[in-house]
Amino acid sequence: MENLLEIKDLHVSFKTYDGILKVLNGINLNVGVGEKVSVVGETGCGKTTTLKSVMRLLARNAIVDDGEIYFKGENLLTISNKKLNQVRNYGIGMIFQDPTAALNPVFTLGEQLEEILKANGIKKNRKKDGIDALKLARLPDAERMYESYPFQLSGGMRQRACIAMALSTKKELLFADEPTTNLDVTIQDQVLRLINKLYEERQMSLVLITHSLGVAREVADRVYVMYAGSIIESGKTREIFDNPKHPYTIGLIKSLPKLTGEEMAKGIPGRIPNYLHPPAGCRFYPRCQHSKSICKEKKPEMIEVDDNHYVSCFRYK
Amino acid sequence: MNDIILEMKNLKKYFPTKKENMYVKAVDGIDVSIAEGDFFGLIGESGSGKSTTAYMVMGIYEPTAGKVLYRKKDISIPSVQRSLSLKRELQIVFQDPGTSLNSQRTVGQIVSLPVAIHKRLHGKKLKNKVIEYLEEVELPAEYYYKHPNEIGGGEKQLVAIARALATDPSMIILDEPTSALDVSVQAKIINTLRRLQNNFDLSYLFITHDLSLMRNIATRVGIMYLGKIVEVGPVEELFLRPQHPYTKMLISSIPVVTKEEEKLRPKNIKSKGEIPSPVNVPPGCGFHTRCSLAEKICKEKEPDIISISEDHQVKCHLFDTD
Numbered sequence: 001m002e003n004l005l006e007i008k009d010l011h012v013s014f015k016t017y018d019g020i021l022k023v024l025n026g027i028n029l030n031v032g033v034g035e036k037v038s039v040v041g042e043t044g045c046g047k048t049t050t051l052k053s054v055m056r057l058l059a060r061n062a063i064v065d066d067g068e069i070y071f072k073g074e075n076l077l078t079i080s081n082k083k084l085n086q087v088r089n090y091g092i093g094m095i096f097q098d099p100t101a102a103l104n105p106v107f108t109l110g111e112q113l114e115e116i117l118k119a120n121g122i123k124k125n126r127k128k129d130g131i132d133a134l135k136l137a138r139l140p141d142a143e144r145m146y147e148s149y150p151f152q153l154s155g156g157m158r159q160r161a162c163i164a165m166a167l168s169t170k171k172e173l174l175f176a177d178e179p180t181t182n183l184d185v186t187i188q189d190q191v192l193r194l195i196n197k198l199y200e201e202r203q204m205s206l207v208l209i210t211h212s213l214g215v216a217r218e219v220a221d222r223v224y225v226m227y228a229g230s231i232i233e234s235g236k237t238r239e240i241f242d243n244p245k246h247p248y249t250i251g252l253i254k255s256l257p258k259l260t261g262e263e264m265a266k267g268i269p270g271r272i273p274n275y276l277h278p279p280a281g282c283r284f285y286p287r288c289q290h291s292k293s294i295c296k297e298k299k300p301e302m303i304e305v306d307d308n309h310y311v312s313c314f315r316y317k
Numbered sequence: 318m319n320d321i322i323l324e325m326k327n328l329k330k331y332f333p334t335k336k337e338n339m340y341v342k343a344v345d346g347i348d349v350s351i352a353e354g355d356f357f358g359l360i361g362e363s364g365s366g367k368s369t370t371a372y373m374v375m376g377i378y379e380p381t382a383g384k385v386l387y388r389k390k391d392i393s394i395p396s397v398q399r400s401l402s403l404k405r406e407l408q409i410v411f412q413d414p415g416t417s418l419n420s421q422r423t424v425g426q427i428v429s430l431p432v433a434i435h436k437r438l439h440g441k442k443l444k445n446k447v448i449e450y451l452e453e454v455e456l457p458a459e460y461y462y463k464h465p466n467e468i469g470g471g472e473k474q475l476v477a478i479a480r481a482l483a484t485d486p487s488m489i490i491l492d493e494p495t496s497a498l499d500v501s502v503q504a505k506i507i508n509t510l511r512r513l514q515n516n517f518d519l520s521y522l523f524i525t526h527d528l529s530l531m532r533n534i535a536t537r538v539g540i541m542y543l544g545k546i547v548e549v550g551p552v553e554e555l556f557l558r559p560q561h562p563y564t565k566m567l568i569s570s571i572p573v574v575t576k577e578e579e580k581l582r583p584k585n586i587k588s589k590g591e592i593p594s595p596v597n598v599p600p601g602c603g604f605h606t607r608c609s610l611a612e613k614i615c616k617e618k619e620p621d622i623i624s625i626s627e628d629h630q631v632k633c634h635l636f637d638t639d
Contacts, residue, residue, distance in 0.1 A: 156591055189569075189588040190588055256500055258575065260578055264507065267503070271469045
């Protein structure tokens, strides 16, 4: 499959008063044309930082130490701002986690949509295009919604409005950063179905970031599992869930409460490491039951354990 | 069956709005009884009135109508009027430990307060007792001197649990205690709660929106929608044989991780619509606007509570016998 997005050995750190936080520790990630990929990980593992690096939206204190990000063969980290805006307008769309924070509370949805369309260089019929975008996101009564302020909408509706804005122009790749985290389960189900439908209609590629393993399994063809700034396992969705290899993935799946009522594991002891002084070697070893002396010294490489199933752990060698 | 420890009878809470004669019907007539030693899960979407219910039990809100009974005694009074012994018996753990713990105080000070008030201890005895409670939730003694901002989210919630435990209560209300936490941490908190229930003979009222979690830990479950309880029953029964269309919709919406779980999700039902505003509650059955099986009667008449088996009740016209 042809790669639409390719992240190679990305290292990102943040300057703070306390010192330098070494967050991303060599991310390698590919998204093929027409592929649905999910990045799963717990709070603070660097999922959003990865996406923001691609969009070049990182905070000012962030430093990209190393790595390359290719979108359709062009390195996004080095292209001009003009070209970057092209990518943001017509290449990659993004839905953020908290729709309430992503929308401006003092402008109507219509005004915000028109601004986006204007920035995209559309001069005529912006109102019609805006209403079409709202209809695309299956917002009921789109004409009235166009005149509404964000506070007049429910959480699910606001997220639909954000989807409308991300897709108001045709995009090749959609980034969805925890699009359903603050939503109720029945609304989550509807929003995920909508994203899936738009993926098919628009023939895009999709990167879904989530902390919920269930959501990733529902949507993605392929899954990347992240822990403390590294990809620790990747593979086809079914492979990852039926046959997890990394101790962290195994622990995470076992810790989930199941509908079958199957006994839950006792969780994973400890917590995510401090990025000021992350453990050398494998960043998971302080929490790992299987850690050996080599884990403390060397960062494990990605090893292909099965067809397209990669894991970064010294247990598999 | 064990004695009933907590009972709510036709409990209602209406909040006035700016317009006259318009009310937010947060809780609109619920009947719940929780037996001694139960782990009762109250499940609902946001806006269904589950937290309001918890606050009425704790006396933070005064009910508009109806009663809360604790061991057959009416406790529908504000918490300032409640006796010290009643406050000791009923404790609560809130959703967000970041805001429910005072960031200016140390963990020791936070847990000391209830111990000092209810056990009249001071000095060295007080400190030892507090450390005992911290150890009970598996926090090391050195946490006594830490501030909440120095510890992780899961550990903060353990402090909140230790504080609730410090009065030796009989019942703890848990208002979404794990919804702000990651799953690996959630599992630890849940295991602690279970162990404490055994060690201290506690009863729990656990408020949550997470159905899979309740499947694992609750003994009985109530499903709340728009201020009313639409289905209540033993956990296994309710998950294996859900009856109310809303319960089915909820279970079918859960994203799962195994094939075995997939089989348990009701097929032929799709989630649609959103919970209506509790100010303009639809007439008849509150769920008819989202229900694919709704008929004429659902829009006109509120359904009665119908018993399907001894302790499995459902509030839906589909089960009308006549």
